[in-house]
Structure formats: structure tokens, C-alpha cells
Amino acid sequence: SQKIEQNSEALNIQEGKTATLTCNYTNYSPAYLQWYRQDPGRGPVFLLLIRENEKEKRKERLKVTFDTTLKQSLFHITASQPADSATYLCALDLDSSNTGKLIFGQGTTLQVKP
């Protein structure tokens, strides 16, 4: 079955540094990979989508890479700020049936210290 893994340990970094979060998957070849941000007690909020034929995508201080050979996506936040502290989820499209189903990783919590 499809499996998606994110580092379950919290990532603690200093303000101004670049945060890098990892998403690995097995037994699947997704056409799309998405990243979401979730604050405590809230629903996830979409950040970025990257297609299988895209190596990299950027949005302001965010950068996502997608390596289909390694079956891995990296999510970078440059010049991190305390307001970036949250849990970040990656998600893969589950099938090609156009149902929009996604499989989510368990998320990695990022803590940015001032």
C-alpha cells in the first residue's frame, strides 16, 4: 500500500535560518504533491503544489522540490520567522480517478525561536 513519511520529530531552528522539511513516499508514483500548514486547533491551509514533471516550485520564502527518483519532496522556508512555527503536512494525490483524494503525511512540527 502507499506510504508517506514525514519526520515525526519536531524541528527547532533559529530565526533567520532556513528550515528544511522532508517528505518521503513509497509504493506509489504521484502526479502531484501538495504542502499544507496547520496551526494548533485549526484546519490545514494549502501552501504549494508541485507536479511530477516540475523539479522545483517557489512562492515568496517557500521552496518545494520534487525528486521522483528518490521519491522525496523537500520543503524549505528561507529567512524563517517565529510566525512560521506550525505543523507542515505533505500530501500526495491518491489515484487518477479525478476524485481529488489525497493521502497525508503525519506532519512535521516546526518551531522557530527568536
Add this chain to the structure above:
Amino acid sequence: DVKVTQSSRYLVKRTGEKVFLECVQDMDHENMFWYRQDPGLGLRLIYFSYDVKMKEKGDIPEGYSVSREKKERFSLILESASTNQTSMYLCASSPRGGGNNEQFFGPGTRLTVL
């Protein structure tokens, strides 16, 4: 401002009660989803619907049912609540299409079953 709303932020029910969780979206989306989120387990799909009156089981449908009588509304029903259904429940919607569409999440309902 697009929105997914859920009927309650917090809910406390007793074992054996029938519980209704309501979700409404104002974006005219075809796809709607119900997830539960538990620490260490991430988001798990309970049921989803890709059209009015259509529904499909997700990964953990046991003990739940759903109803979608109108396009904007997707209800999750716990037929006989049990303590292991204590969780955060999240509703989401997305437009018709596959994994290239982001999902919009509601704020979540934290359900406690005593």
C-alpha cells in the same frame, strides 16, 4: 472569502449516542471529504463524496456513515458513538478534478465521547 464551515468547534457526547457533524462549503465544489486527525496518525480519510448523493469509503469508514443531499452540505454520522471515536474531525472540499486541486479545510470539530 471562500469558506468551509463546521457546525461545532467542540462537542461532548456520551457512549451510544448518535452524533451528527455538519459541514457546509460556499465554493460550489463537487468533492467533499471527512477526515479524523489523531496525534501520531495524521489525517485519515473516513468518507468522501464527489457529487450529490454519491459517497465512497475512505480508509477508516467503520462506525461512520455520511449523507450528501445537497451539493454544499456533507454530513458525518456516528451511528453509536464510542470512546475510540474521540478525535478531531476535519471536513474539506475541492473542485472537480484530481490531485492538482487544493483542498479547503474547515476549522475542525473536536469531539469527546465519554
